[in-house]
Amino acid sequence: DLLTRCALAGQTSLTIALTATTLSALIGLFWGAVAGYVGGRADLVMMRIVDVLYGLPFILVVILLVVVFGQNPFLLFAGLGAIFWLDLARIVRAQTLQMRSAAFIDAARLAGASGFWIVRRHVLRNVAGPALAWTTLTLPGVILAESFVSFLGLGVQEPMSSWGVLISQGAKNIPSATWLLIFPSFFLTTTLFALNFIGDGLRDALDPKDR
Numbered sequence: 001d002l003l004t005r006c007a008l009a010g011q012t013s014l015t016i017a018l019t020a021t022t023l024s025a026l027i028g029l030f031w032g033a034v035a036g037y038v039g040g041r042a043d044l045v046m047m048r049i050v051d052v053l054y055g056l057p058f059i060l061v062v063i064l065l066v067v068v069f070g071q072n073p074f075l076l077f078a079g080l081g082a083i084f085w086l087d088l089a090r091i092v093r094a095q096t097l098q099m100r101s102a103a104f105i106d107a108a109r110l111a112g113a114s115g116f117w118i119v120r121r122h123v124l125r126n127v128a129g130p131a132l133a134w135t136t137l138t139l140p141g142v143i144l145a146e147s148f149v150s151f152l153g154l155g156v157q158e159p160m161s162s163w164g165v166l167i168s169q170g171a172k173n174i175p176s177a178t179w180l181l182i183f184p185s186f187f188l189t190t191t192l193f194a195l196n197f198i199g200d201g202l203r204d205a206l207d208p209k210d211r
Contacts, residue, residue: 006187009161014191016162017142020081024142025135027081028088033123035089036096037115047093050086058083062149071157088134095127104126137199140192147188157208165187 025110054205065079099105099122108118143163149155150164151171158165163184 002183004073005161005166006163006184009163009166009184010187010191012156012160012162013143013146013164013188014017016156020142020146021138022133023081024085024138025088025131026085028085028134029092029124029131031085031126032089032092033096033119033127036093037119037123039097039100043093044081045094047090050089053083053086055059056083058145062154066154071154080142084138084142088131088138091130092127095125095130099123099126122197133199133202136202139199140195143188143192143195159202 030047031050035043061083062080069079105118105122108122113121146155146162147164147167150162151168153168156162156165166184167181167188168178170179172182173180
């Protein structure tokens with residue numbers, strides 16, 4: 001029945017969203033921390049790459065990934081996760097630039113710590129709070145992207161299903177069966193609201209300026 005299909009479609013949508021968001025978080029943390037800590041020409045080149053990726057249209061990236069990976073939803077949205085890291089990279093870089101001249105970073109350098117150790121031990125730990133809040137706020141965006149791409153027929157394919165697939169099928173049956181559109185849309189909207197509320201709460205709880 002429709003409730004079972006919505007539940008199974010939600011598993012697919014959330015699994016793809018978590019996969020893409022986790023990959024984005026790992027890439028964004030590494031890229032931003034290295035760019036901010038190393039600085040100089042390396043920082044300039046790395047952030048210009050980010051600017052170039054910002055200029056690529058989302059749907060063009062989707063089409064290219066479909067051509068390269070085929071209709072494999074997990075490979076496709078793992079590839080999309082490699083695009084969603086851009087905002088996190090900028091956030092982490094800004095935090096790292098402020099932290100680079102901190103006293104505890106200078107103390108670690110004087111103690112003979114390597115740059116990799118400082119980034120892993122100090123920088124990443126201090127930017128973990130904003131990164132976690134970013135992750136929960138990015139999940140809704142990835143779910144929406146998955147639904148949009150599946151609605152266009154470029155994402156999840158039968159026999160698998162996602163909320164985007166169900167919404168696409170429901171849109172074709174509006175005159176005769178409106179509930180086929182209403183219920184998947186309700187589950188998608190409710191999940192997006194819940195994730196946004198969680199993200200806002202984590203952002204406020206982990207912001208050191210509010211304490």
